[in-house]
Amino acid sequence: MIDWVRTAATMGINAILPPRCGGCGEVTDTTHAVCADCWAGLRFISAPHCSCCGYPFELDDGVPGSGDNIDGGRTLCAACLQKKPAFDQARAALAYDDYSRDYLLRFKHADRGDLTPLLARWVYQAGRGIWDQADLIVPVPLHRRRLLKRRYNQSGLLAAKLARMTGVPWDGLVLARHRNTRSLGGLGPSSRKREVGGAFVVDEVRAEKCNLAGARVVLIDDVLTTGATANACVRALRQSGAKHVSVITVARVVR
Template sequence: MLLGGIQTAVSLIYPPQCMSCGGLVGSDFGLCGSCWAEMYFISGTVCEGCGAPLPGEADGFRLECDSCLRYPRPWSRGRSALLYEGQGRKLVLALKHGDRTEIAYMAAAWMERAVQPLLGDNPLICPVPLHWTRLLKRKYNQSALLAGSVAKRTELEHCPDLLSRFRRTPALEGKTRDQRFKHLCAAIAAHPSRKERIKGRTVLIVDDVMTSGATLSACTDACLQAGASEVRVAVLARVTQA
């Protein structure tokens, strides 16, 4: 009773706010109606390679988007929770660059729904790594926050330092696909003390955004070289123009 009274008092003093615009909402970690209307969640028929939405109905065969057909992925399957547009893009940028780490808690619920088809064989969950200099500057790895939250919600094994980015690469925003792949070539590898955890395992790599797939490809290659039996990927948002 006492705890309930304290929570009620706190909610009166600090009412829940929309995670995007700051407007009042009914519960913590939620969005107001206006912001929710500008979220483009992915559902229905999707690409098996990256989770991008596809027209039509699933026919029992593997379906892939034009991008995945043009550039075959080294991973087996992928899923995305939403499109990198509207309020979704705003939230991703706030999580990545705006110190809005609390967004990861809300976003993990969306990702949990999207990744259900990828959870067979109890995959080992890991994030896309940051180089230590960028981590020092940013203070956190947004992909690690998402991976940890998804692992907690799905009750799956999680290794936040399974992969290491041992070579610093330039920011990839604005780079072409070829430039992205060139910069990331041989930049990511399995952490030397974590290779035994990868051998023979299915690995699920988590990231915030997929554009060209260069970063996820580098991570997948690192896992496969370390002996992973299969690699799957899950991202919060997909850039469909890539």
């Protein structure tokens, strides 16, 4: 009886407010989906990729270059071989380009919280093999001034949804951005690193409540560009005892 009522209610809602493509807005058959045309434009990242930062290798047969890319049995990109990031591993669902940028800009700046289930599903897929070992999900925080202006933290929306999908608890207050950094758009790697250096702190009271010490943490953000923000967050989490930190984003910049 309950299932029948739920089905009838869903049909009624869809008749009044039909599900639409998360990209172009065209009517679709199912909720939180994209149409075939929009799907074709998205570049999902899959193996082979760097075992550490998740950067996709362009050669279909796996290891680019020579055996020098092997480190401890892991295949690493040149950047990770030269300098290992602060995080243990990073994964992203999509390559950041004109198609994925449109989704993220609307999600981030245009009050499109309705895109959360769609984007969270992609992030969930990107994190396969990570969720079942995670102890805590933490979103990259906004400074309070920016949060008041935007009214929501897009990374927090994703973290809350992913917590429900995975059963892994999340905390949106254990990590804080105590310095209001300027927008990183247009800045180079060195400038980005300087801008976010020391900008993040851990609330030790909340850290104790969510058992951060010794935890395997998943840090959630919308885009991984140079890794400056992610690395700054990870350093703060590690200083407060996090054992292992993975970074999972909706998209990442591919050089």
